[in-house]
Amino acid sequence: MCGLLCKLAAWARKKSPWIFHLPAGGLCNGCDIEIVAALTPRYDVERFGILLAPSPRHADILVVAGQVTKHTRERLLRVYQQVPEPKVVVAVGSCAISGNVFGTENYPLAGTVDQFIPVDVYVPGCPPKPEAIILGIVEAIKKLEEKTRKS
Amino acid sequence: MKVNILKEAVKYFVKPATVPFPAVQPHFPKKFRGPPRYDPETCIGCEACARVCPSDAITVTIKDGKKILEVWFGKCTFCARCEEACPVGSIKLMEIYGMPSPNKFDFVSRVEHDMVKCRICGKYFATVKHVEWIIKNIREKIGETVSISELKNYLMICPECRHKVENIPSLKKLLMRVLVKEVK
Ligand code: SF4
Numbered sequence: 281m282c283g284l285l286c287k288l289a290a291w292a293r294k295k296s297p298w299i300f301h302l303p304a305g306g307l308c309n310g311c312d313i314e315i316v317a318a319l320t321p322r323y324d325v326e327r328f329g330i331l332l333a334p335s336p337r338h339a340d341i342l343v344v345a346g347q348v349t350k351h352t353r354e355r356l357l358r359v360y361q362q363v364p365e366p367k368v369v370v371a372v373g374s375c376a377i378s379g380n381v382f383g384t385e386n387y388p389l390a391g392t393v394d395q396f397i398p399v400d401v402y403v404p405g406c407p408p409k410p411e412a413i414i415l416g417i418v419e420a421i422k423k424l425e426e427k428t429r430k431s
Numbered sequence: 432m433k434v435n436i437l438k439e440a441v442k443y444f445v446k447p448a449t450v451p452f453p454a455v456q457p458h459f460p461k462k463f464r465g466p467p468r469y470d471p472e473t474c475i476g477c478e479a480c481a482r483v484c485p486s487d488a489i490t491v492t493i494k495d496g497k498k499i500l501e502v503w504f505g506k507c508t509f510c511a512r513c514e515e516a517c518p519v520g521s522i523k524l525m526e527i528y529g530m531p532s533p534n535k536f537d538f539v540s541r542v543e544h545d546m547v548k549c550r551i552c553g554k555y556f557a558t559v560k561h562v563e564w565i566i567k568n569i570r571e572k573i574g575e576t577v578s579i580s581e582l583k584n585y586l587m588i589c590p591e592c593r594h595k596v597e598n599i600p601s602l603k604k605l606l607m608r609v610l611v612k613e614v615k
């Protein structure tokens with residue numbers, strides 16, 4: 281029933297995806313700084329229409345950095361549920377991918393991001409270059425398009 | 432120092448501050464540390480890189496007479512200790528950034544080696560290239576006085592057999608022969 285409107289929404293989502301940046305707790309903040317660097321005028325992701333959303337309810341792409349700690353596990357799941365469908369998750373940095381030097385059997389840590397929520401794109405690096413993060417988000421936009429088509 | 436800052440500040444009035452990223456290649460500062468990669472030609476399979484890695488990003492698998500070294504830079508912290516420890520300069524941190532991928536096990540560089548058997552117990556214990564490299568180095572140090580087969584006799588024994596009491600006298604004799612030849 282929502283033919284034209286849905287098409288319009290899909291087009292808008294593809295042309296201007298909003299991202300929500302979530303540090304998952306177990307990290308050194310290096311990746312956060314690089315994600316913020318990707319948003320600054322130097323790299324300026326807004327020229328691609330990518331915008332930092334103030335709330336997960338407005339976001340299409342969830343950018344997670346760092347390992348999940350026991351305290352942030354609940355919050356991560358809650359934030360993930362708040363992002364409206366269709367949504368994609370980008371895991372940034374070695375910590376989010378595998379735990380890095382902190383390992384996985386450390387007492388405050390609950391596990392890597394992909395043990396709790398489905399991750400669509402991984403960006404390797406410690407921290408990744410802002411260029412790599414931009415490419416990761418571009419990859420995520422492609423995934424978003426696929427998911428939109430399916431839903 | 433101050434002049435540099437001023438120069439940097441003035442630059443923003445002359446040209447745009449934004450890096451036109453996909454159009455131009457990114458700038459890599461000096462000594463940039465990117466993902467580690469093996470050079471399968473030069474690697475001798477000595478495992479030094481795997482032992483020093485602080486995040487256990489390098490795994491060693493020994494299977495069917497093959498030693499497989501894998502560096503997964505999804506777990507790497509880009510400290511370059513492996514590059515420092517490598518005796519032949521085989522593993523290197525590249526001047527590239529890691530490409531994002533939907534599969535986290537894409538971020539792997541691997542190298543495979545044939546292994547040699549211990550001549551006493553028949554267990555695989557070192558790679559062929561490693562033994563060759565040690566022989567080459569010894570011969571460089573003490574000259575061509577010792578034959579390769581004699582050195583091989585001594586080197587083709589695994590550490591466990593080398594420490595077994597019943598093997599020590601004969602090995603000692605062999606080692607003495609090698610050392611005496613060196614003195615001459
Ligand atoms: S991946 Fe490296 S830079 Fe990023 S949060 Fe972990 S330790 Fe820090």
Ligand code: SF4
Binds near residue numbers: 467483487510513
């Ligand atoms: S750079 Fe450091 S963490 Fe990465 S593989 Fe080498 S030793 Fe391990």
Ligand code: SF4
Binds near residue numbers: 469474477516518519
């Ligand atoms: S030669 Fe270098 S790269 Fe190969 S196993 Fe030894 S330390 Fe690692």
